[in-house]
Amino acid sequence: MRLAALLLLAAIAPAAAAMPQAAPLAAPAFRWTGVPTQGGLISGTAxxxxxxxxxDGxxxxxxxRRFIAGFDRDAAPQAMLVATLADGRQIxxxxxxxxxxxxIERLDRLAKFPAPDPVMARLRPPELARIVAARARVTDAEGWRQTFRWPATGRISGLFGTQRIYRGEPGSYHSGIDIAKPTGAPVTAPADGVVILAADQPFTLEGHLLMLDHGHGLNSAFLHLSRIDVRVGDHVRQGEPIGLVGATGRATGPHLHWSLRWNDARLDPLLVAGPMPGA
Structure with a gap:
């Protein structure tokens, strides 16, 4: 009996060895909502x-484990997310x-620059330095967790990403969304944020410029305002009034220009806030 059992085991062993072994379970991948697209933003879990x-490094x-990630208007066809685990492994x-x-958008009523080159060469660098310094500020803002709302509602008069031609001279692409509204119309915070720039004197291009940090590298800019109702360092809540629509800076008429940026990636507000209500 014992010999028969040994013979049976010997016969089974080669067959068992030949059976395919279950592959080790792969570590769970990233999960996210939103669509990776040029000018888009995703919200994910690592x-x-x-x-x-x-x-991309x-x-x-x-x-x-929660994060957001944005893709520039000119983002490459592929991007790589890499997570490093506590034990050093990477996914x-x-x-x-x-x-x-x-x-293509032709603006025949506007020159490429609102002032002669020597004047722009003197005025523009300090303005750009203030914008760069504002974006470098780190705050405790939590608005990145929220679903964004439109800071003003109305007819969209300028789309994100359009190539602009000023009196036949090519310029940079449009970095935000233009919303046609009369001077004095209220502008509200699209999400919770901290004020990182509030220009008391109009900038050459942006006019009265207001910027909010929403945390995790995400910030908003509101251009051409006629009035700013908050100060640098203020914490604002989603839907709170922050200023009034105007036509300061380089503008053909009163409107709100709203732009969004995640780190260095310029984002399309239409993809972040969704369709304009009532459109």
């Missing part, structure tokens, strides 16, 4: 155990970034 995340802020995931077609 794999369990992640201590850091990068997008650039650090991405993590809070309880990577390639994202396909959808391309978009951009409109």
């Amino acid at each position: 794999p369990a155990g992640s201590v850091s995340v990068t997008l 650039q650090p991405v802020e993590l809070t309880d 990577s995931q390639t994202l396909s970034v959808a391309p978009r077609a951009w409109r």
